[in-house]
Amino acid sequence: xxxxxxxxxxxxxxxxxxxxxxxxxxxxxxxxxxxxxxxxxxxxxxxxxxxxxxxxxxxxxxxxxxxxxxxxxxxxxxxxxxxxxxxxxxxxxxxxxxxxxxxxxxxxxxxxxxxxxxxxxxxxxxxxxxxxxxxxxxxxxxxxxxxxxxxxxxxxxxxxxxxxxxxxxxxxxxxxxxxxxxxxxxxxxxxxxxxxxxxxxxxxxxxxxxxxxxxxxxxxxxxxxxxxxxxxxxxxxxxxxxxxxxxxxxxxxxxxxxxxxxxxxxxxxxxxxxxxxxxxxxxxxxxxxxxxxxxxxxxxxxxxxxxxxxxxxxxxxxxxxxxxxxxxxxxxxxxxxxxxxxxxxxxxxxxxxxxxxxxxxxxxxxxxxxxxxxxxxxxxxxxxxxxxxxxxxxxxxxxxxxxxxxxxxxxxxxx
Amino acid sequence: xxxxxxxxxxxxxxxxxxxxxxxxxxxxxxxxxxxxxxxxxxxxxxxxxxxxxxxxxxxxxxxxxxxxxxxxxxxxxxxxxxxxxxxxxxxxxxxxxxxxxxxxxxxxxxxxxxxxxxxxxxxxxxxxxxxxxxxxxxxxxxxxxxxxxxxxxxxxxxxxxxxxxxxxxxxxxxxxxxxxxxxxxxxxxxxxxxxxxxxxxxxxxxxxxxxxxxxxxxxxxxxxxxxxxxxxxxxxxxxxxxxxxxxxxxxxxxxxxxxxxxxxxxxxxxxxxxxxxxxxxxxxxxxxxxxxxxxxxxxxxxxxxxxxxxxxxxxxxxxxxxxxxxxxxxxxxxxxxxxxxxxxxxxxxxxxxxxxxxxxxxxxxxxxxxxxxxxxxxxx
Numbered sequence: 066x067x068x069x070x071x072x073x074x075x076x077x078x079x080x081x082x083x084x085x086x087x088x089x090x091x092x093x094x095x096x097x098x099x100x101x102x103x104x105x106x107x108x109x110x111x112x113x114x115x116x117x118x119x120x121x122x123x124x125x126x127x128x129x130x131x132x133x134x135x136x137x138x139x140x141x142x143x144x145x146x147x148x149x150x151x152x153x154x155x156x157x158x159x160x161x162x163x164x165x166x167x168x169x170x171x172x173x174x175x176x177x178x179x180x181x182x183x184x185x186x187x188x189x190x191x192x193x194x195x196x197x198x199x200x201x202x203x204x205x206x207x208x209x210x211x212x213x214x215x216x217x218x219x220x221x222x223x224x225x226x227x228x229x230x231x232x233x234x235x236x237x238x239x240x241x242x243x244x245x246x247x248x249x250x251x252x253x254x255x256x257x258x259x260x261x262x263x264x265x266x267x268x269x270x271x272x273x274x275x276x277x278x279x280x281x282x283x284x285x286x287x288x289x290x291x292x293x294x295x296x297x298x299x300x301x302x303x304x305x306x307x308x309x310x311x312x313x314x315x316x317x318x319x320x321x322x323x324x325x326x327x328x329x330x331x332x333x334x335x336x337x338x339x340x341x342x343x344x345x346x347x348x349x350x351x352x353x354x355x356x357x358x359x360x361x362x363x364x365x366x367x368x369x370x371x372x373x374x375x376x377x378x379x380x381x382x383x384x385x386x387x388x389x390x391x392x393x394x395x396x397x398x399x400x401x402x403x404x405x406x407x408x409x410x411x412x413x414x415x416x417x418x419x420x421x422x423x424x425x426x427x428x429x430x431x432x433x434x435x436x437x438x439x440x441x442x443x444x445x446x447x448x449x450x451x452x453x454x455x456x457x458x459x460x461x462x463x464x465x466x467x468x469x470x471x472x473x474x475x476x477x478x479x480x
Numbered sequence: 481x482x483x484x485x486x487x488x489x490x491x492x493x494x495x496x497x498x499x500x501x502x503x504x505x506x507x508x509x510x511x512x513x514x515x516x517x518x519x520x521x522x523x524x525x526x527x528x529x530x531x532x533x534x535x536x537x538x539x540x541x542x543x544x545x546x547x548x549x550x551x552x553x554x555x556x557x558x559x560x561x562x563x564x565x566x567x568x569x570x571x572x573x574x575x576x577x578x579x580x581x582x583x584x585x586x587x588x589x590x591x592x593x594x595x596x597x598x599x600x601x602x603x604x605x606x607x608x609x610x611x612x613x614x615x616x617x618x619x620x621x622x623x624x625x626x627x628x629x630x631x632x633x634x635x636x637x638x639x640x641x642x643x644x645x646x647x648x649x650x651x652x653x654x655x656x657x658x659x660x661x662x663x664x665x666x667x668x669x670x671x672x673x674x675x676x677x678x679x680x681x682x683x684x685x686x687x688x689x690x691x692x693x694x695x696x697x698x699x700x701x702x703x704x705x706x707x708x709x710x711x712x713x714x715x716x717x718x719x720x721x722x723x724x725x726x727x728x729x730x731x732x733x734x735x736x737x738x739x740x741x742x743x744x745x746x747x748x749x750x751x752x753x754x755x756x757x758x759x760x761x762x763x764x765x766x767x768x769x770x771x772x773x774x775x776x777x778x779x780x781x782x783x784x785x786x787x788x789x790x791x792x793x794x795x796x797x798x799x800x801x802x803x804x805x806x807x808x809x810x811x812x813x814x815x816x817x818x819x820x821x822x823x824x825x826x827x828x829x830x831x832x833x834x835x836x837x838x839x840x841x842x843x844x845x846x847x848x849x850x851x852x853x854x855x856x857x858x859x860x
Contacts, residue, residue, distance in 0.1 A: 421771045421811060421857035426661045426737055426839060429855055 069191035079214040079222035083231035085177035087119040092208035182307035220303035247274030319410025320344040327366040327403035341409040342388035355380035359390040362408030481553025482577035493535035497526030499692040500533040512556040534721035554600035614707040633687035634660035644684035646731040664853040689724035742832035748800035750829040754821040756796040761814030820852035
């Protein structure tokens, strides 16, 4: 079988679920099939934006991140549903399980996409057969469509899965780059956002192929180290491994929210900061991590956006602590202009079990305030093996994350 | 000004006064070394206005001539160049002379330097200390006091007073105390000479000053005189004058923070414990607090362990002389423990614990003069 596998290379799949939330809803309720369906946030509010939509809706011009009112105008018969995260979470978990049955080298990227390294799956057949089988199982068992890109590295696999939707199966070989990759517009390239695309277009790079021919030094000057990396990728080089643990190496946890209307009202802004701090604290608690740095993001009415952060000497995890640091930062850096969006992020995360609080000679009595309680917990922990008092997390579990929820879902995978 | 001097003696003095010289000073002339030639010898001065050091090279020492052909005068030379020049001169002796344009000429063998100097009249006058608060102590004892306490001063300015060592004198007992609020080191020494009625408690010497002083003074039986005023302290030997500013403010009362009873008492060999902690900390370094865990086991066994999931884990068993009292499980910074054990010269050490969340005491067995206190860490 190994004749289909390169001697010194890798075979990487990128699996991308097609309009995932909409597809899951359709699998739950087959009557929705074939209809223009959109999943959106709160439909009554401005922040009700399209999270995803079915292909029928996309045909009418409905796009992700489009405000609901605009989508309705384009497609009056659009069916709108609020997200049912529990359903998506379950479907996602099933899908990753199927991937993990093929190889342990599965790297989830978000709730609906992931990489897998099948370089050592000779015994299962050719890569194309494996991909077909996987796509069939997901369609058959879960009633969900997906596209799979097959390539010698992660970047090309990602580009390949994008080339054919829905239910695509695309092989992208190095020798195909000239015809399949390089003619694509630069903003189609994975890793190139609007800002990067603008910068590249300014220097005459409009297609991915232009990037290949560009001067490396000039790229480095415009985009820094990322410029060089993008060029390597455009050339079809990407050595990054499929890392099953990458998803767990989260470096920060943050939430942001757009206000109903641009405002300078102190109490509204403070309330939002508190709400965001609470959300972040909840997510920190859920992951059992603490962080040292708090960052706030302020987006003004004119979309000008600033981020400011401060690193504390102690680790923060509680809503009160995060809120107080975020408020200080906010008061220091807000220029008084109307605000459209606020964000709070905690960075420099480490696992709570890794943190030790050094007691202070002059304060240890108050620090040790719950000493007796701690001792009992410790004794019970020794007796039962695991701290029996972590049951609080159940209430955390039910708390539905709303914005940056995607990665949190993946905690369930492989539990 | 002119003189011919032994190069090594001059170099030694330069190195002493350089300890006080900083490149970041508000008065530019303080970046220089002041050289003063008088009939009796040569005096060098360095200062950063917090610490001032004078080092004197007598013309003769026990009949051995150090300095010749002295023509009195004074000059300030650039500390950036002067020490290196002297160090690299070809002969064992050198001549220094100056002209009225503050030009400094350094001649040694075939080597001749002309260095721009500055008018010594612009160098600030060192304060003259007027005090009766003086006492004497042997050099080696003072060095011991410094070494056994100064490591525990705070290195952060959150509570500036804790960056200093608290010096107390009461009932002829001299006591140095330092704490960074996470551990505390205390050393007492009875003074040999009578100092009737002399007592003070709020003298706080910057830790940095003591570190430098310790580098300069020799480990000898010679006597040093210590004089204290309200805001300055002077350490003086025959040829050295070390003046330091004192820290302002009240040093926290630490004696009542030291636990009086013990719930678990461990008696063990100092070296064996130090080495076990040192090994356990090899893995603990990865996690920021350098934490190790200590646990009492049966049969006078202590277990020291550390676990850093990404790196691995280590378990050390230490056989102690005795463990009395309650069972104990406690976590603390390996660094603090190593610091504390390192300065204990005695073979055996006694550790008194009063619970996992309370400070514990480390002291040499049957020596009440040294006391170390460490605050544990709370782990989740």
